[in-house]
Amino acid sequence: MGQNLVFARVKSRSPVVAGLFYPEDKEAVESRLCSFGLKKGTGTHAQAIVVPHGAWDLSGKVAAAGFSAVSGGENHQSADITRVVLMGPIHAMDEEGVFFSDSVFFKTPLGRIPVDLKLSEELASCSTYFEINDIPHLKEHSVEVLLPFVKFCFPQASIVPILIGGSKPSLLSALARALWIVLGPIMDHTLLIVSTGLSKNQDEKTALAQAEEFTRLLREKDQKTLAAELVDRNISACGGALAATALQSGLLDDTQVSVMPAQPVVARGDEGQIVYYGAISFWAANHGYLAAHRVF
Numbered sequence: 001m002g003q004n005l006v007f008a009r010v011k012s013r014s015p016v017v018a019g020l021f022y023p024e025d026k027e028a029v030e031s032r033l034c035s036f037g038l039k040k041g042t043g044t045h046a047q048a049i050v051v052p053h054g055a056w057d058l059s060g061k062v063a064a065a066g067f068s069a070v071s072g073g074e075n076h077q078s079a080d081i082t083r084v085v086l087m088g089p090i091h092a093m094d095e096e097g098v099f100f101s102d103s104v105f106f107k108t109p110l111g112r113i114p115v116d117l118k119l120s121e122e123l124a125s126c127s128t129y130f131e132i133n134d135i136p137h138l139k140e141h142s143v144e145v146l147l148p149f150v151k152f153c154f155p156q157a158s159i160v161p162i163l164i165g166g167s168k169p170s171l172l173s174a175l176a177r178a179l180w181i182v183l184g185p186i187m188d189h190t191l192l193i194v195s196t197g198l199s200k201n202q203d204e205k206t207a208l209a210q211a212e213e214f215t216r217l218l219r220e221k222d223q224k225t226l227a228a229e230l231v232d233r234n235i236s237a238c239g240g241a242l243a244a245t246a247l248q249s250g251l252l253d254d255t256q257v258s259v260m261p262a263q264p265v266v267a268r269g270d271e272g273q274i275v276y277y278g279a280i281s282f283w284a285a286n287h288g289y290l291a292a293h294r295v296f
Contacts, residue, residue, distance in 0.1 A: 012105040012112065013134065017141045021055040022148060029109045032056060033152050036064035043081065043153030045070045046281035048192035048252055050218065050243055051149075053088060053142040058265045059197075059277045065260040066279030067149050081191050083116050084150050085160040085183065087246070088142030088195035089239040095165035098130045098175055101137050106144075106159060110151040116158040119182065123160065126178035129171045136163045142195045142239065154191070167230065167241040176248035187251060194246050196239025198262050198276040210235050211262045211276035214243075218280050219257050223247035255282040 018024035023032060030040070044067055051066035052059040090099075100120040105112040124130045137143070143161045150159060164175065183190055199210035214235050217226040226244045229235045237243070246252060262278040 010104045011102065011134075012107055013101060013103040013137055014107050015109070015144055016139060017144055018109055021141060021145050022060070023056075024109055026109045026111075029148050030152065032060065033064070033148065036061050038064050038068055038149070038152060040152055041155060043067050044191065044281060046191070046258075046283040047187060047255055048194065048246060048282040050194045050196060050278070050280040051146065052197045052277040052279075053145050053195040053239070054197065054265075054275070054277060056145070058275075059145075062260070062263055062277040062279050063146065063149060066281060067153050069258055069260070069279065069281035070283045080189055081154045081157050082189045083119065083158050083160060083186075084154060084191045084193060085162065085179075086143045086146060086150070086193045086195060087162045087164060087239075087242045088140065088146075089242060090136055090140055090163050090165035091142065091238075092136075092139070092165070095136050095163075096168075096171075097165055098124075098127070098171065099136045099163045099165070100124045100130065100132045101134050101161050102132045103134055103137070106147055106161065108147045108151050110148050113147060113151055114158045116160050119160050123162075123178050123182050126181065127174040129174050130178070136165065137161060146193060146195060150193075157191075164242060164245075169227070169231075172227075172241055172245045173248065176245045176250075179246070179249040179251060183249075183251060192246060192251065194239065194242045196237050196243055198278045199236050200238065200273055200275040201236055202273055204264070204274045207236075207274040207276055208262075208264070210237075211278065214240060215259055215262060215278060215280065218243060218247075219259055221247055221252060221255075221257070252282045252284075255284040257282055 049066040201207035
């Protein structure tokens with residue numbers, strides 16, 4: 001009885017969009033993921049992936065393409081991934097900062113995923129912009145909708161969920177530096193996930209042009225131009241600033257890029273707004289980084 005009471009008091013984060021953005025039943029989730037072409041216990045060999053965070057009916061197949069990208073490669077085995085770092089945007093505009101979680105587990109229909117609290121604390125200690133605060137995590141879906149993919153493909157991995165509100169250059173630069181310092185030495189066993197769409201606009205031609213430009217800049221790893229285009233609002237990707245941060249971190253410098261075709265969808269509830277989703281993977285033959293050699 002005492003052990004059960006202690007277990008019940010362990011802090012965990014429960015799903016908020018299960019049954020809305022994706023199924024809430026374990027068998028239904030597994031069936032959907034298999035229908036997307038994924039195999040249980042088998043995931044990408046990429047070092048980082050860019051995938052969308054929409055409802056699965058709209059974005060599930062695209063996200064699955066990212067989770068299975070380069071799956072036949074020789075550089076990583078799925079079992080080698082011991083942690084998954086997920087960065088997602090906060091859709092509530094009043095939140096600004098970088099927020100880590102102090103929950104011990106994040107619950108999914110496929111079971112609980114442990115949070116790497118030690119790594120979260122190490123990252124959070126890198127800047128005064130950062131804080132360990134579960135409140136933004138409790139109502140945000142940009143990380144949650146990808147967690148069943150993580151549990152299905154990497155069942156033994158822990159997670160480091162990171163939510164970012166705002167796009168101040170100083171905030172993003174601080175996060176890039178923290179990623180380099182903390183993750184650099186352990187990237188051989190880490191998958192970095194950036195949760196973002198490619199574009200959204202009322203005009204289909206504009207949405208397509210912005211999606212193509214965003215994809216080109218990621219393919220060319222042109223962080224400076226991407227950051228400038230985001231500031232000028234020439235790129236409308238929800239989470240695009242996180243992709244720029246990943247590039248700025250230097251973790252993706254020694255990588256090759258694979259781009260899956262973008263897909264246009266009409267976002268429900270947005271009065272016909274055109275949204276482009278895509279999946280992009282960064283994979284490298286050589287892993288391991290020396291943080292002291294990078295200047296920010």
